[in-house]
Amino acid sequence: MFSVKKKGAAFAAVALSVIPLATACGGGGDSNASAEDTTLVVASWGAYFTEATRQFLADPFTKETGIKVQIVDAPGKYAANLQAQKQANNVQWDLLDSTSAPDAYQMAHDGLIQQLPANLKTEFQSVLGQDAVTDFGFTFSNLGYIIACNKDKVTTCPDTQQAFFDPANPARRQMIATLPLLNLSLAEMASGVPAEEIPTHEIDMDRAFAKLKELKPLVKVWWESGDQMEQAFRNGEVDMGIAYSGRAFGLADNGTPLQVQWKGGVYNPGFWNVATGAPHSKAAFQFMEWIANHPEAQAKWAEKTKYSVPSPKAFDYMDDTFKKQLADWPDNRKQLTTLNYDWYVKNAQDVNRRWQEFLRG
Template sequence: MKSKKIQRRLGLGSVVTLGLAASMGLVSCSGSGGDAGGGNESGEKASLVIASWGDPFTSATQEFLVDPFVEETGYDVQIVDAPGKYVASLESQQQANNIEWDLLDSTSAPDAYIAYDKGLIQEMPADVKERVSEVLPEDAVTDFGITWSILGYITACNAAAVDACPQNTTEMFDVEQFPGSRTSISTSPLVNLSLAEVASGVDVNDLATHDIDIDRAFAKLEEFKAAGGTWWGSGDQYMQVLSTNEVDMGFGYSGRSYAVAEDMENLEVNWEGGLYNPGFWNVVEGSKHSEAAWEFVEWIATHPEAAANWGQALGYSVPNPESFDYIEPDVAETLADFPDNRKQLGSMNFNWYVENYQEVNDRWQEFLRG
């Protein structure tokens, strides 16, 4: 799929309504009826707390996942907003011996691997892992959770601003053949290093087991940065620098790229040589209701229509292949797990990142300052 320009129907009306409820303190919900189960040692009914990213994430999770789960189980479930602060917050909670959360909604992949390495999230029970593995693809199930809110880091280019747009990651790094100001994410060194390695000739199919050549990757990124342009730190900023013509092209979230394309007729979006980036559902180490928390994770994995509703509302992909039976075709074609898109993306080597975390992040900060 070389280029897509489509109109996405995000279906956010009810999400916005719930967002207003969230701002008034109404997002937490409490179920009634049924055998709650999942209690602690004193027999108290489970009351799960989910850490999420704020609206529209929080409202979509509430409407499409939490509400039907509560209706079935009778559990109490509350959502709290903690955007981008999972690892630091869990470290603080652990140090204070005061675990406040049970579940993490859509932990970014690098953070999930770091959190597991630090002992901040739980290993999935063997019986849960066995059951979810029967319905999810092999690469959607890890030792510590299931993939969720999956996106692609892909290329986008304003065709009206340049003579020719790059059609893939390698061409995006070719600043001589494709001149123009560029952007990329400022908060994820692993993403940028992985993209640089693809541009250096590493096959996307080998990325997941490839040890990044740090010197080579940073040298390639220096060439990219020399082309100029603002590096974005949030999805909103990424959309802004594209839509206001602050940059001509760059790498960004797939969902955000298509959102810009709705109003920017000349924006070309390409998946070739991009990165597959999952989030994760995780259970917090030290949760007093871990059994009920894993029940919620399993419920999500085994309810493809609910997952589809969540994914379609936000423009993120979900792992259950059956979910695509419930997603409108024009939305499905913009998601990372759509077959034509998935085969063009590489998976990052998160284990390598854990092992080289300090060196990579130190050099990344130097790179950004330089």
């Protein structure tokens, strides 16, 4: 999704492109620095995403604690930059704002992001819920990869991947080009794997690619950004497709006759993380704790970005119509499966190679 961010872009792809590193303020740790002397450096996604984090999270946190927050933009480059900083023995970032799930699991595996302290993990689970917390962070900027249909072109919008992949339906489709794990998982569901098994399912790549190859003639757009996805619907290039939930509702709210199907979709989380070797780890975890315990700030952030947030209490601060368009709204969340990121980490090189061959073929 490259609206502001391309969530889930392959780890191997970002490793090829490194942006200049930011210069962090502060020293090599928390122990001898007062709050006023500490400046956390947060990597974020740029544009309105960075602005929302600054306005609703960073600035209020600084006002309460005195700990300053500097935000640097590194869209799609978290893994590459952290790896470069580590190799230079000069880690300059403290926090990562909404790391895409495949990258987060890969970076945790590679030791680039820290494990949560046990007491904080317990606290986060209590405040945000068990499903929102991993060993290395908590979810943030969450969305659904859903099926969206132009109601003027599609009589019955598919509510399963088996129906979406059915080549007997001549509707022109679009799918995302940058997330092989997502597409392979959708293909497995289309092949009969129950959605509830996908989070632990080991993908049969031969079967999944065969299913994708069968559908490929009907996929008219392989989109690489949220803007491109929206444009394809607005211009009438496609009749239905896999879309970001927030973007699809935005199109519908602005006159494009789209229907959104949560059923058959996939939940896609981002994660707040602390970098391994962060200059200010203690203050970084303090910032994460502040975010987790301020649902009203999460709600404002969500309304600005149109992404979902983990705190159940955040819904109390949202407009009734808006909150029901978010992936974490209970009625939506229960219809979405999740992906097997552990399997992806183990097979990423082969998956990414075969995916590029598929797109070129």
